[in-house]
Amino acid sequence: MKAAEWIDLSGKVAHVTGGAKGVGAGIVRALHAAGATLVVSDIDEAGAGATAEEVGGHSMKLDVANSADVDKAMEETISVAGSLDILVNNAGVYLELGGPVRQITDEMWSKLWSINVDGVFYCCRKAADLMIKAGRGGRIINIASTQAVTPGVGVTYDGSKAAVVQITKALALELAPHKINVNALAPGPTWVNEGDAPPIDGSIPAPTGDPLADTVANRIARLPAGHWGDPIEQGKAAVFLASPLSDFVTGAYLPVDGGWLTL
Ligand SMILES: NC(=O)c1ccc[n+]([C@@H]2O[C@H](COP(=O)([O-])OP(=O)(O)OC[C@H]3O[C@@H](n4cnc5c(N)ncnc54)[C@H](O)[C@@H]3O)[C@@H](O)[C@H]2O)c1
Incomplete structure (x- = not known):
């Protein structure tokens, strides 16, 4: 027996939502490196196309908050790539719709939840249906966050x-008889902006008076790994959760966070 076989995703088709850039693009690259065929979707059609081209995969425009479009995209995955074996629910929004509670409008609340929660539900529901019908098992990886368990x-x-974490656990229980493993991958601070990540040198910025921002800045300054995460590090963990390496892992919450949750 060779361990290399345990990470070989040849013959598997993976659909990654929000794959145009950032963590999603890192996951696309890592799954490709393990041999999977990629279908990259994003609300940013050109970005999805560019990432897909890099890995010789397929791309499609998809707003995960639209359930009818999600249904079509999951079916189209099978028609263009032959099957749907791995779904990575990565599309998500954060800073622009976050912030102190008194600044959150009804529209901000609904918009963020429509993408981060409704979108995950729509994609899981359709993928589960297609995977059960195909009868060849599957993997669903929901991208959560360390913020699921530490506020920020x-x-x-x-x-x-x-919510994504508990949806993951409920689905893991329900889909286990169909050999569909469902897990949550929880990135810690992962640099997805232009340019190099700022150094982490232990210097804690002066308090701003915003407890959320101050907590995050304080944790980043003390991050045990001593550097920001790179999207490919999230991708490596996704390969673990997509491959036979994790055959007996379902319903897990896997932090990939440079030690954030030790603080
Ligand atoms: N970067 C981090 O430090 C970090 C930490 C924890 C969790 N995460 C999670 O990782 C995931 C990716 O985040 P990121 O940092 O790469 O962000 P990002 O903004 O760099 O990329 C997000 C991608 O999602 C796409 N997207 C946004 N709304 C969409 C929609 N309605 N339908 C389809 N695609 C949509 C965007 O176009 C973009 O390509 C998110 O779920 C985020 O919550 C990121």
């Missing part, structure tokens, strides 16, 4: 990611 971005985002 605010009620909208932190609450949405806690």
Whole structure:
């Protein structure tokens, strides 16, 4: 027996939502490196196309908050790539719709939850249906966050990611008889902006008076790994959860956070 076989995703088709950039693009690259065929979707059609082209995969425009479009995209995955074996629910929004509770409008709350929670539900529901019908098992990886268990971005985002974790556990239980493993991958601070990540040197910025922002800044300054995460590090964990390495892992919450949750 060779361990290399345990990470070989040849013959598997993976659909990654929000794969145009950031964590999603890192996951696309890592799954490709393990041999999977990729279908990359994003509300940013050009970005999805560019990521897909890099890995010789397929791309499609998809707003995960639209359930009819999600249904079509999951079916189209099978028609263009042959099957749907791995679904990575990565599309998500945060800072622009986060913040202190008194600044959160009804529209901000609904918009964030429509993407981060409704979108995950719609994709899981359709993928589960297609995977059960195909009868060949499957993997669903929901991208949560360390903010599911430690507050930081605010009620909208932190609450949405806690919901994703419990949705993951409920689905893991329900889908286990169909050999569909469902797990939550929880990134810690992962640099997805232009340019190099700022150094982490232990210097804690002066308090701003915003307990959310101050808590996050304080934790980042003391991050045990001593550097920001790179999207490919989230991708490596996704390969673990997508591959036979994790055959007996379902319903798990896997932090990939440089030690954030030790603080
Ligand atoms: N970067 C981090 O430090 C970090 C930490 C914890 C969790 N996460 C999670 O990782 C995931 C990706 O975040 P990121 O940091 O790469 O963000 P990002 O903004 O770099 O990328 C998010 C992608 O999702 C797409 N997207 C947004 N709304 C969409 C929609 N309605 N339908 C389809 N696609 C949509 C965007 O176009 C973009 O390509 C999110 O779920 C986020 O909550 C990120």
